Amino acid sequence: MTATSPGLDQAGPEQGWFARQHIGLHTALIVLMVIWAIPTFGLFVNSFRPATEAFGTGWWSALFPPYNFTFENYAHVLGQSNIGTNFLNSLFISIPATVIPIFVAAFAAYAFSWMEFPGRNILFVVVVGLLVVPLQATLIPVLSLFASWGIAGTFLAVWLAHTAYGLPFAIYLLRNFMGSLPREVFESAAIDGASSVTSFFRLALPMSVPAIAALAIFQFLFVWNDLLVALIYISIVNPDNLPLTVSIAGLVTSQGAGTEFLGAAAFISMALPLIVFFGLQRFFVRGIVGGSVKG
């Protein structure tokens, strides 16, 4: 007890300094957040305004009388016959296309971090090198490959494509995280009798939860908001499997009519990622390996 009292005495000035730092930090954060949020808020307001007004005046004029809000846009978007199917398709694409690459990447990251095998470093460099391959360059060859396998237009095709596109970054991120876990913990497990598989499932995976949660959000957002991949691998062949993004894009005709619905559609499509984000947030724990090894 006595040993801690000098620390407590110092707490006064320390805290003052700490608080001042926090005020600066918080101000900066709030300013950035407001700048970031204004356009989104504008879009949100506009999504409730009739097309004529939305195109004629700025969104802020809607905040003053006379008020003229409408649910017309939302009604129109939700009234599309296929919107429900598209939403489910999006889910059906996004969940496996998030889970599969993360699972594969976690295995790979563990092997790259903690297993000895010949060519490990070269293989890792190759995987990371794949990050620079532009997605667009792969579209046509992969589509013809899918066509020859007879899976073009199926969900499987999109899952495979998103897995492949997501893997290099996922492996890179998870390898860096797992590589920084304390080596002795794995050695201790090896002495305790754990095989590599046990070590992976019982130690590496639970200790990597924060990195996996972060990755899951990125990958889910990428797949949920993806238009290009779905458009190429699905829409040409099988319109029944289209996700939300493609049908939202379809709201606008080639002459540009229908843009007023985009705001409403965007907010409908945004709802699920927000739920995912807040759902996963509690997994962002700092210092998950705290107490494992002495610092």
Add this chain to the structure above:
Amino acid sequence: MATVTFDHVYKRFPGDVVAVNDLNLQVADGEFLVLVGPSGCGKTTALRCVAGLETISDGELSIGDQVVNDVAPKDRDIAMVFQSYALYPHMSVYDNMAFGLKLRKMSKTDIDARVREAAGILGLDRYLDRKPKALSGGQRQRVALGRAIVREPKVFLMDEPLSNLDAKLRVQTRAEIARIHRRLGTTIVYVTHDQVEAMTMGDRIAVMKDGLLQQIGTPEELYTHPANLFVAGFIGSPAMNFVTVTTAGGELMMGETKLSLGGEPARVAAAQTPGKNLTIGFRPEHLVLANGSDGQAMRFPAVVDVVEYLGNEELIHARAEGNDIVALLPSDRKVKAGDNVELAVPLDRLFVFDPETEKALVS
């Protein structure tokens, strides 16, 4: 329980590092062997070789009658306490201890019995549901010990398990480990760089330096008969005084002072070619103030530099013929800085070393 045998064991790392160099060592069944040496001398590496976390480059390593060079860590029936605790951070204290037993498919009731017994021995009963994050350093250390104890292995390997504890807790845990050893009778190989820990805990001590085994023996053997300069300087606190002297016939010259010798040191001195340098060593606690009547002693004058009062004793820093001498004297001697004193070492407490080979000539 088992013996551990190093038979000409080498461990080389890329870049010409020989962390363990031709180690020959036999740890007896049930023995508490302490591996001690300065930082970087290869203690941890030697221990990791026994654990199977490093493959040895050359030689043969046996646990019991079995050569374990190619045996996986989990099949060696050893348990290791790491220099860092290496606890499983997402598991409770209970699960940390039970993990190894679960993997060995032990029944739930047996696991529970063993974990609770170990927790009892280590005073961890109240913390079984906590995560390592919510424990103090000393408690974490005990969990790491507990994780090894529950396994009931043939050999315990401990790598500086006390190095992160404060002085009081260190003494306490030291006694705890000694108690556990008495109770279980398991062979322990214990690594430390702290010679006090080595002296107090070990049945035998192996002193290492730069990957080479310097000497192995009981604490008393190392203290009274160090094999070379390094062991002599490493074992004992405060450290032994070393003075370079020149042989002149059967006499030794310390600068201008002629040292009166007798017995074994005199014979060794006489056997050298005249003019050869020797290193003599004597421990601070064996120095006394000369009173004229101590015949069987080597005497020399010194000027007191600094006096450090330790309560019952005083640590005297003095200079004699350009050498720094440390002496531990009873504090009732009233020695003051600046005093001219004559110090004496009983001849049977005098060590003589060859400065070239660093080997002991008299010890």
